[in-house]
Amino acid sequence: MKTITTDRVIIVGAGLGALYAALKLAPHPVVMISPEVLGEGASSAWAQGGVAAAMDADDSPENHAHDTMNAGAGTVDPKVADLVTREALDYILDLTTMGTPFDRTDDSRYVLSREAAHSFARVVRVKGDQAGDRIMAALIEQVRETPSVQVLEGTMALDLDVQGGRATGVAIQDASEERSAPVMLRGPAILLAGGGSGGLYALTTNPPRIRGQVIGMAARAGALIADAEFxxxxxxxxxxxxxxxxxxxxxxxxxxxxxxxxxxxxxxxxxxxxxxxxxxxxxxxxxxxxxxxxxxxxxxxxxxxxxxxxxxxxxxxxxxxxxxxxxxxxxxxxxxxxxYHMGGIATNTNGRASINGLWVCGEASSTGLHGANRLASNGLLEALVYARICAEGIGQTLPTQKQAPLVELTFEEGGIPPVPEAVKKLRETMTQLVGMVRDRRGLIRALQIIALLEEANGDSPSFLNMCATATLIAAGALVRKESRGAHDRSDFPEPVVGPGKRSEMYLSDALAIRAQACEELT
Structure with missing residues (x-):
């Protein structure tokens, strides 16, 4: 595989978290891996509700954190809820300074909307339902004008390279047809900000490319995954x-x-x-x-x-x-x-994954904020907070160098794209057997089908990433023998008595569960 080494921080993704982190890393040079033209195909741009922040005179960050923990059904990390909600107002003001046209009253106050499970109206929005799109537009304009940021539009990530327990590079390819031979791009630090897993389901609100690939890529490299079933x-x-x-x-x-x-x-x-x-x-x-x-x-x-x-x-x-x-x-x-996938790549409060040199923000991460059921409009807020946290953490590991040549990238022929029929079958399986209501029989069957699909289509790294994430979701759902938040087991309709517990699982654990499920087929 051809290798390119750069002094630029590698950011996988081009949504809200990726853009904000790139800006906060400036003037450190970064290179962003974006499958689409900036602003297209990112889940952030499709977000309608807005950003949650306690801005009403009668509201408070403590109220916001309380609502977050209530919605999360017992598995929210209180320290993370406090961290994120306490700083929410700062991010609204920062986005405003960057040009986001939040809805305002005649006397210039922010229009606040109430959404599900919020005890106050605290969601700031743009033209009612265009917050994600307009925030993204403002950030993209800033990124286009920031000389330290290079964007490789039309490229997608396939694999993480880990050497000596440290993430050292990302294999990328031409995203247009997913047929080019991969190129290994190595850099001093890697930030994954490439979205969640909604597109693994046949009925989804996520953009077509968002199918768990980034989570699966990290899992295949050995990263710890948390709360995958949620x-x-x-x-x-x-x-x-x-x-x-x-x-x-x-x-x-x-x-x-x-x-x-x-x-x-x-x-x-x-x-x-x-x-x-x-x-x-x-x-x-x-x-x-x-x-x-x-x-x-x-x-x-x-x-x-x-x-x-x-x-x-x-x-x-x-x-x-x-x-x-x-x-x-x-x-x-x-x-x-x-x-929205509450689960993802497990991170600590500094945004670090379990693999050295790897940070994660946005929906691909599992920070402990969302628990078993995300509070409405906390998604964009979390992406912003952790994008800055990750940028600050990465910045502390970098030398003082503030310039790096542009990445010169060419792709050769090769590569194997996912088979559309296999992707369709995977999505149908997830909706039918790992969807709104789950049970042991259906989850066992789902794991069996995923294994068969992976065996027949294992030459496509992108499809392997999808199958890895699907396996983690189904295995996590099988192990959690209770109903909690968004995870509903018809054969275990009540939550386990006592405090809720977050789940943690490596892909190797999930594959062992899947192998056991496949034995039931024989």
Whole structure:
């Protein structure tokens, strides 16, 4: 394999965490690995709700941390919740300085929206449902103007190289067709900020490329993975047959939108005191039950917003329009969809993974903030906080050198892309057997299918990364014999008595569980 050595910090990913870290590392030179043109295909740009921060006069970081821990169903790390929520306001102000046009009142105060499981309105947003897109646009503009940042657009990461227990390089290839021979790019430090795993499921709100590859890549290199079984399903993905599914932002329910079924019956009031603003896992399961019963659940915005939805929530209105729905007249059909992976590469409070020389931020990480069920709009906040933490930690390991030549990259022919039929089968398996409601029989069967798919398609590193993450999710779900947060076991419907525990697992552990599952096939 051809090798290129650079003095630039290597950042895998091009979402919010990657961009923010690159800016905070300046003037240290960095090179970003971006499968798409900046701003395209990143989960951060698709985030509708906004960034959570205690900014109301009656609110406090302590309240925000309390809500975070309540939503997380007993497995949130209190120290991490305190760390992230205490600094939230600073990040809103920093993003504002960088040009993010947050919604403001006539007297210049930030417009605050309430979302599920928040005790206060504390989500700052942009044009109702365009926070992720506009924050990304502001950061991309800053990155384009920062001379220390090089972006390799159209490249994707395949493998981590670890020597002597230290991450020393990343194998990359041309992302356009995933057919080029890989090139090993070596650098002084590596930051993984390449998104989560929602696209491993057939029904997802994530961009098409976000299929657990970064988590799987780190797992295959020997990194410790935490909380893999906790996958959050957004309650109100639009059920219109699109892949990925458009998202009807939680802010709509914050404005008073209600959930009804095809009979016009509002069903959340009988399930939770907070009704439509119950924690996401509660709402998602209620909607899932309506889907299974054939009751066609829908989000009704007509009374609270009417025509105003078309100006206040322009993204949702556009999704509706292209699917022939007028939300001022008709309710929006919804279904739960894989949305956010609370699990990922285990990091300490400094953003370091278990492998030396490797840092992780954003959805690919598992910091302990989200527990078993992420509090709405904490995802972008966590990415920002840990991007800066990682940048500061990496900066302390670097020499004083502030310049490095650009990475000159050419790819030769070669490489084996994932087989579309195998990816389709993997996604269907995850939705059907490792989805909203799980049981031992289904998880055993899922592990068997993943093993067979991996055996038949093991020449594709990208597909191996997907299978590694899928294996970790299914194995973690099999081992956790309880229902907690987003993890619902129909054969173990109650949580284990006592404090909740986070899970930790190496890929080798998950493969041993998978091998045992395969023995049941014979």
């Amino acid at each position: 996958v959050q399903f957004h309650p109100t993905a639009m059920d219109v047959g699109e892949d990925p599914a458009p998202l009807a932002t939680e802010a709509l329910r914050g404005e008073g939108a209600i959930l009804v079924n095809k009979h016009g019956t509002r069903f959340m009031q009988a399930i939770h005191p907070d009704a439509e603003l119950a924690p996401r896992d509660v709402v998602a399961r209620a909607i899932f039950a309506e889907v299974k019963a054939g009751n066609r659940p829908m989000l009704d915005t007509r009374e609270v917003l009417g025509e105003a939805i078309k100006t206040q929530f322009q993204s949702v209105a556009a999704y509706c329009a292209r699917n022939g729905i007028d939300p001022a007249i008709d309710p929006i059909p919804v279904a739960p969809a894989a949305h």
